[in-house]
Amino acid sequence: MSVARLTTYNFRNLSSTAIDLHPNLNFFVGNNGSGKSSLLEAIFFLGHGKSFRTSKVDNIASYDTDNFVVSIKDINDLQLGLSKHLKTGVTLIKINGERHTRLSELAKNIAVQIVTPESFKLFFGGPKERRRFVELGMFHVKHDATNQGREFNRVLKQRNACIRHHLDKATLDYWTTLFCQLSEEIAEVRSRYIIDLITELPFWLSILLPDIADKVTVQYLQGWPQKKKLRDALLDASEREQAFGYSIYGAHRFDVKFLIAKQALESQLSRGQQKLFLLALTFAQAKLIASVNRVKPILLIDDIGAELDIYSRQSLATAISHLDCQVVITAIEEGVLQPFINDITVTNNETSDKAKYHMFHVKHGGILPVNNSVMID
Numbered sequence: 451m452s453v454a455r456l457t458t459y460n461f462r463n464l465s466s467t468a469i470d471l472h473p474n475l476n477f478f479v480g481n482n483g484s485g486k487s488s489l490l491e492a493i494f495f496l497g498h499g500k501s502f503r504t505s506k507v508d509n510i511a512s513y514d515t516d517n518f519v520v521s522i523k524d525i526n527d528l529q530l531g532l533s534k535h536l537k538t539g540v541t542l543i544k545i546n547g548e549r550h551t552r553l554s555e556l557a558k559n560i561a562v563q564i565v566t567p568e569s570f571k572l573f574f575g576g577p578k579e580r581r582r583f584v585e586l587g588m589f590h591v592k593h594d595a596t597n598q599g600r601e602f603n604r605v606l607k608q609r610n611a612c613i614r615h616h617l618d619k620a621t622l623d624y625w626t627t628l629f630c631q632l633s634e635e636i637a638e639v640r641s642r643y644i645i646d647l648i649t650e651l652p653f654w655l656s657i658l659l660p661d662i663a664d665k666v667t668v669q670y671l672q673g674w675p676q677k678k679k680l681r682d683a684l685l686d687a688s689e690r691e692q693a694f695g696y697s698i699y700g701a702h703r704f705d706v707k708f709l710i711a712k713q714a715l716e717s718q719l720s721r722g723q724q725k726l727f728l729l730a731l732t733f734a735q736a737k738l739i740a741s742v743n744r745v746k747p748i749l750l751i752d753d754i755g756a757e758l759d760i761y762s763r764q765s766l767a768t769a770i771s772h773l774d775c776q777v778v779i780t781a782i783e784e785g786v787l788q789p790f791i792n793d794i795t796v797t798n799n800e801t802s803d804k805a806k807y808h809m810f811h812v813k814h815g816g817i818l819p820v821n822n823s824v825m826i827d
């Protein structure tokens with residue numbers, strides 16, 4: 451899927467808009483507070499059923515309104531829509547006009563990844579974001595693992611309840627057997643996915659961070675001590691589990707660690723370099739998602755100029771030109787985008803008669819196309 455038209459209604463400060471996006475590259479330029487991130491948030495909301503910057507959905511509807519709508523149409527006229535009514539709490543999901551109840555149905559049709567100026571701090575700051583990142587990729591690449599993941603979450607909940615309520619040993623044993631079996635199956639699929647990701651990564655690092663590309667190692671931590679069977683690890687930890695009241699080992703506790711010369715990456719790289727590393731990883735994942743051919747990924751990059759000097763932006767422009775994705779970029783100033791625009795002009799000669807990108811100005815929530823794009827009220 452690549453978004454041909456995006457429509458929003460009552461979304462943050464955005465005026466009700468319908469904008470036509472370019473299948474590859476789109477730039478949104480505007481001052482602080484103009485609505486650029488809100489626009490990315492709208493696209494992200496459709497892909498994930500939630501915001502990347504708040505867990506409070508009420509904050510998203512424009513002030514003094516009680517519902518909002520985001521919908522998109524792709525180049526094949528596939529239509530996806532999501533609306534939320536704040537008073538009733540009802541979320542309406544529509545695919546080609548038909549009502550659906552599961553957000554995952556929507557997510558099957560659209561793969562949205564985002565990098566914001568805060569992303570790298572969250573990503574390298576703790577396992578939660580890293581887990582989210584890998585799970586998003588697996589959802590789109592290893593489709594069979596989705597049901598397994600759902601079943602795992604159900605079993606994990608049951609096992610945690612057994613621990614918390616000190617249920618009898620036979621009941622805990624029953625859930626532990628299922629829990630171990632599913633954990634091991636998921637860890638296996640996940641490790642294969644992470645190997646694919648690591649295999650893809652050097653190409654992007656060679657463009658974005660050539661000086662460190664060959665010094666990076668990646669460790670996959672499965673969620674329990676590597677050399678132990680999960681059941682044995684849980685047995686050894688049973689007292690601690692009773693004290694904590696939840697499963698302290700299992701597939702849900704996995705992590706991925708990035709090292710440079712055997713040291714944690716975040717202790718070795720500058721902020722700009724960490725951002726480039728996360729972009730390389732995001733591009734590697736986008737490439738994997740695109741390769742399974744179900745959906746073409748959509749990549750959102752908020753405030754592309756933040757932390758990046760002109761050389762880094764030039765490398766980023768080169769990397770983007772190798773992607774088979776729809777990319778939506780925001781910036782505070784048009785000058786920041788020059789390397790990206792130059793790069794397209796050089797690499798896309800064969801389509802010289804067509805628009806190579808769409809550029810929009812964002813002002814007080816209004817979105818105006820600058821060139822080769824159409825705005826419809």
Ligand SMILES: Nc1ncnc2c1ncn2[C@@H]1O[C@H](COP(=O)(O)OP(=O)(O)OP(=O)(O)O)[C@@H](O)[C@H]1O
Pocket residue numbers: 461462463464480481482483484485486487488489509510511512513782
């Ligand atoms: N629910 C809402 N209804 C109306 N306006 C809102 C709502 N929530 C936030 N805003 C306002 O929307 C404006 C746009 O915010 P947004 O984060 O999209 O700006 P931005 O262009 O990304 O800015 P920056 O460059 O500073 O990141 C802000 O002025 C904000 O106060």
